[in-house]
Amino acid sequence: MVNRIAVFVSGNGSNFENITRYLEGNGKAEVALLVSNKADAFALKRAENLGVESVVWTKSDFADEQRTLRMLSERNISFIVLAGFLLMVPAYLIRHFNRRMVNIHPSLLPKYGGKGMYGNHVHEAVKAAGETETGITIHYVSEVCDGGDIIRQEKTALTPNDTPDDIAMKVHALEKEYFPQTILEIIEDKE
Numbered sequence: 709m710v711n712r713i714a715v716f717v718s719g720n721g722s723n724f725e726n727i728t729r730y731l732e733g734n735g736k737a738e739v740a741l742l743v744s745n746k747a748d749a750f751a752l753k754r755a756e757n758l759g760v761e762s763v764v765w766t767k768s769d770f771a772d773e774q775r776t777l778r779m780l781s782e783r784n785i786s787f788i789v790l791a792g793f794l795l796m797v798p799a800y801l802i803r804h805f806n807r808r809m810v811n812i813h814p815s816l817l818p819k820y821g822g823k824g825m826y827g828n829h830v831h832e833a834v835k836a837a838g839e840t841e842t843g844i845t846i847h848y849v850s851e852v853c854d855g856g857d858i859i860r861q862e863k864t865a866l867t868p869n870d871t872p873d874d875i876a877m878k879v880h881a882l883e884k885e886y887f888p889q890t891i892l893e894i895i896e897d898k899e
Contacts, residue, residue, distance in 0.1 A: 711895050712740035714785045716793040721751025723791035723812065723883055728758050730888030737895045741783050745770075745795050773800045789891060790849060794826060799851050809849040810894065812887050814879045816861055817845040821854030831872040831879070841865050842875060844882045846890050859894065862886050 713731070715724045721742070728739040742755040742762040755762035763779065770776055777800075780788075790797070790811040802809060813821055813830075819839075820830045834842045843863035850856035862885075864878040 710735065711737040711786045712784050713737055713787045713789055714741040714743055714780060715739055715789045715791050716743045717749060717751040717791050718744065718746050718794040719749050719751065719792050721749065721754040723887055724751050725754045725758065726884050727789065727888045727891060728760060731892065737892055741785060767795055770798050776801065777804060787895060796853065797849055802849055802851055807848055810859065811847055811849050812883060813845045813854055815845065816843045816863065817847065817854055817858060823853055828872055828876065831875040834875055835872050839866055842879060844879060844886065846887060860886065860890050
């Protein structure tokens with residue numbers, strides 16, 4: 709049976725596209741649904757171009773537990789990936805997809821995690837602190853923001869001359885290389 713993945717996003721969707729392309733035709737997992745909490749997210753266009761079903765599901769939609777679980781169940785979703793999703797995931801969804809929901813964070817957690825720490829906010833904080841390395845953290849989602857069990861971390865060196873944009877490029881390279889591969893490994897381990 710192929711595991712059907714829903715990818716939750718709020719913006720551009722580059723990780724969504726990378727994961728979708730990586731998993732194409734592997735026989736174990738596929739991206740079956742894109743869920744965006746923003747109607748103007750570029751990720752919706754990416755989904756259309758890739759032929760992946762998409763839904764706009766706002767914060768108020770997520771407040772309706774039965775409707776949300778039904779929407780995912782009707783599409784036989786067995787695994788959720790958060791990829792630049794900026795809403796706090798409701799506790800009922802975390803419980804329902806216990807250890808079948810993962811997130812990627814653009815720092816080496818527990819550093820630079822928690823509320824308000826996303827995207828360029830993280831890279832600017834890393835730069836301001838004069839860090840010599842940063843990276844990505846792939847972790848299970850828990851009810852604590854960026855607090856779930858860590859599955860994998862990958863690092864990249866930084867130089868004093870790196871700007872927040874340079875840091876972002878280095879982090880994106882790690883995301884592209886390791887996020888899709890790690891998702892597939894997690895799913896294969898659960899079989």
